[in-house]
Amino acid sequence: MKITRAEVEHVGRLARLALTDKELDSLTHEMDAILDYVEQLKALNTDGIVPTAHAVPMENAFRTDEIKTSFTPEQALSNAPDAAESAFRVRRVIE
Amino acid sequence: MTQRYETVIGLEVHVQLTTNTKIFCGCSTEFGQTPNSQTCPVCLALPGALPVLNQKAVELAIRTGLATNCQIAPRSIFARKNYFYPDLPKGYQISQFELPVCEHGWLDIDLENGERKRIGITRAHMEEDAGKLIHGETVETSSNSLVDLNRACTPLLEIVSEPDMRSADEAIDYLKKLHQIVVYLGVCDGNLEEGSFRCDANISVRPWGQEELGTRAELKNINSFRFIKQAIEYEVERQIDLIEDGGKVIQETRLFDSNSGMTRSMRGKEDAHDYRYFPDPDLVPLVISPEWIEEVRATLPELPEAKRTRFVEELGLTTYDAGVLAADRELADYFDACVTLAKDAKGCANWIMGEVLRKLKETDTAIADTPVTPERLTDLLARIADDTISGKIAKTVFEKMWQNDQTVDQIIEKEGLKQVTDTEEIEGLINEVIAANPDQVAEYLGGKDKLIGFFVGKVMQASQGKANPGMVNQLLKTKLKG
Numbered sequence: 021m022k023i024t025r026a027e028v029e030h031v032g033r034l035a036r037l038a039l040t041d042k043e044l045d046s047l048t049h050e051m052d053a054i055l056d057y058v059e060q061l062k063a064l065n066t067d068g069i070v071p072t073a074h075a076v077p078m079e080n081a082f083r084t085d086e087i088k089t090s091f092t093p094e095q096a097l098s099n100a101p102d103a104a105e106s107a108f109r110v111r112r113v114i115e
Numbered sequence: 116m117t118q119r120y121e122t123v124i125g126l127e128v129h130v131q132l133t134t135n136t137k138i139f140c141g142c143s144t145e146f147g148q149t150p151n152s153q154t155c156p157v158c159l160a161l162p163g164a165l166p167v168l169n170q171k172a173v174e175l176a177i178r179t180g181l182a183t184n185c186q187i188a189p190r191s192i193f194a195r196k197n198y199f200y201p202d203l204p205k206g207y208q209i210s211q212f213e214l215p216v217c218e219h220g221w222l223d224i225d226l227e228n229g230e231r232k233r234i235g236i237t238r239a240h241m242e243e244d245a246g247k248l249i250h251g252e253t254v255e256t257s258s259n260s261l262v263d264l265n266r267a268c269t270p271l272l273e274i275v276s277e278p279d280m281r282s283a284d285e286a287i288d289y290l291k292k293l294h295q296i297v298v299y300l301g302v303c304d305g306n307l308e309e310g311s312f313r314c315d316a317n318i319s320v321r322p323w324g325q326e327e328l329g330t331r332a333e334l335k336n337i338n339s340f341r342f343i344k345q346a347i348e349y350e351v352e353r354q355i356d357l358i359e360d361g362g363k364v365i366q367e368t369r370l371f372d373s374n375s376g377m378t379r380s381m382r383g384k385e386d387a388h389d390y391r392y393f394p395d396p397d398l399v400p401l402v403i404s405p406e407w408i409e410e411v412r413a414t415l416p417e418l419p420e421a422k423r424t425r426f427v428e429e430l431g432l433t434t435y436d437a438g439v440l441a442a443d444r445e446l447a448d449y450f451d452a453c454v455t456l457a458k459d460a461k462g463c464a465n466w467i468m469g470e471v472l473r474k475l476k477e478t479d480t481a482i483a484d485t486p487v488t489p490e491r492l493t494d495l496l497a498r499i500a501d502d503t504i505s506g507k508i509a510k511t512v513f514e515k516m517w518q519n520d521q522t523v524d525q526i527i528e529k530e531g532l533k534q535v536t537d538t539e540e541i542e543g544l545i546n547e548v549i550a551a552n553p554d555q556v557a558e559y560l561g562g563k564d565k566l567i568g569f570f571v572g573k574v575m576q577a578s579q580g581k582a583n584p585g586m587v588n589q590l591l592k593t594k595l596k597g
Contacts, residue, residue, distance in 0.1 A: 085171035088141030107261035
């Protein structure tokens with residue numbers, strides 16, 4: 021086993037996913053299969069190879085420091101499940 | 116008890132970079148605007164939006180790195196730092212992890228005992244700020260937090276020090292020095308209250324002589340130098356008490372409450388710091404050429420420390436005066452402009468540190484807005500130097516100069532403040548004073564030399580301050596003896 025059920029549960033909690041027992045079982049199985057597949061890479065000799073951060077050979081995509089038009093607060097909040105006082109409204113996060 | 120333990124402090128400072136726009140999109144970074152009026156698909160994390168790096172933010176990061184003796188990485192990458200919190204719409208913060216833009220720097224601080232101590236800078240990395248949470252205060256919102264994403268995606272440079280500081284005072288010295296440098300460089304506005312310069316402190320204690328570091332607690336987001344000092348001192352005491360009572364310090368984040376002066380635990384360790392960093396596939400590597408670094412280096416201003424040294428060694432100021440004048444870049448520029456015009460560095464320093472600073476404070480004016488420009492101030496000093504007015508009268512002229520834009524000579528002329536250097540005129544005043552105070556004259560002649568001050572005062576008063584004090588003194592002595 022490359023990954024335990026407890027690890028899947030932990031990662032699920034970090035992502036705030038409410039996983040049922042059944043989902044946990046199937047996800048553990050599926051993720052294990054993925055990791056098993058990726059394991060094949062270990063057969064390669066990677067001595068002296070720099071860790072790859074990007075597959076595309078490209079660097080330095082910049083923008084200049086110029087102000088562009090932003091959304092209005094109404095536009096910004098138009099997808100929000102809840103809003104108040106020109107802000108997104110969520111459950112209180114501190115006591 | 117404190118003496119049995121050594122305090123170890125490392126600091127993480129978040130410096131908000133002075134760009135006009137956010138680090139990965141074109142929204143304005145202006146402070147204090149209507150909530151959510153500075154957002155777009157990128158900083159709201161709408162699906163499909165692509166972040167693009169602000170080149171100016173990179174330049175400011177290089178600037179800061181060079182001024183803090185860092186090596187600028189020829190190649191660095193951006194990483195996703197994953198955590199779940201409502202102030203972070205993407206569910207991750209774009210930051211740098213394995214390859215930060217600056218590494219291996221240092222700053223020297225001056226200790227109270229006159230020694231100099233080098234504080235290592237581990238790294239400085241670029242990242243985006245999170246949004247702001249307002250915890251509802253009205254009846255309607257009391258069970259809510261309100262999210263304002265104007266600040267989300269604002270460019271930050273997080274400067275991480277080595278755990279090299281051994282007291283709250285050393286930590287404050289380091290912070291003030293770093294603050295002065297970033298403001299001098301123009302990379303940060305330095306406003307602690309608005310959160311442009313924020314400090315997290317990692318604090319631990321260990322028995323003297325122990326090599327291994329103690330378990331540290333992290334103090335978050337303290338927004339004044341005074342509170343940082345208080346918070347560190349409280350936290351050190353707390354940890355020592357805990358250990359003395361047989362307890363153990365646990366690694367955690369703590370908040371400082373400025374009302375009680377105490378720190379308290381903020382959140383449990385369970386899912387904190389499980390950030391699962393990985394390279395952000397949306398952002399290509401950042402490559403900084405030696406040419407770019409040299410281009411930025413060429414624009415660095417003279418830093419406070421170099422200025423202080425120059426003021427002492429080349430202009431002959433005291434260490435104290437040099438320190439005050441070099442502390443603020445605009446004040447130092449003002450002083451330099453005066454010295455260029457007047458040559459008399461000591462005289463300029465005295466006037467700036469006396470009258471100019473007093474008046475700026477009194478009228479709550481910034482040095483950049485002073486009505487008495489270097490040209491006008493040095494004109495005034497010239498009139499003292501050539502004996503047109505005394506130093507005392509000059510202060511009266513200075514007050515007038517603050518109120519209107521007449522020239523120094525116009526003011527002296529109009530107010531009739533020209534110094535009286537005419538021997539006969541001064542002698543006339545002396546005669547009047549002597550005639551009016553026969554008792555004091557008798558006492559003086561009886562050997563009470565100190566009374567000369569009384570007579571000088573009377574004559575100066577009679578001349579409305581305009582008589583040349585040197586002449587008055589000399590003529591008085593002759594007259595009284597005669």
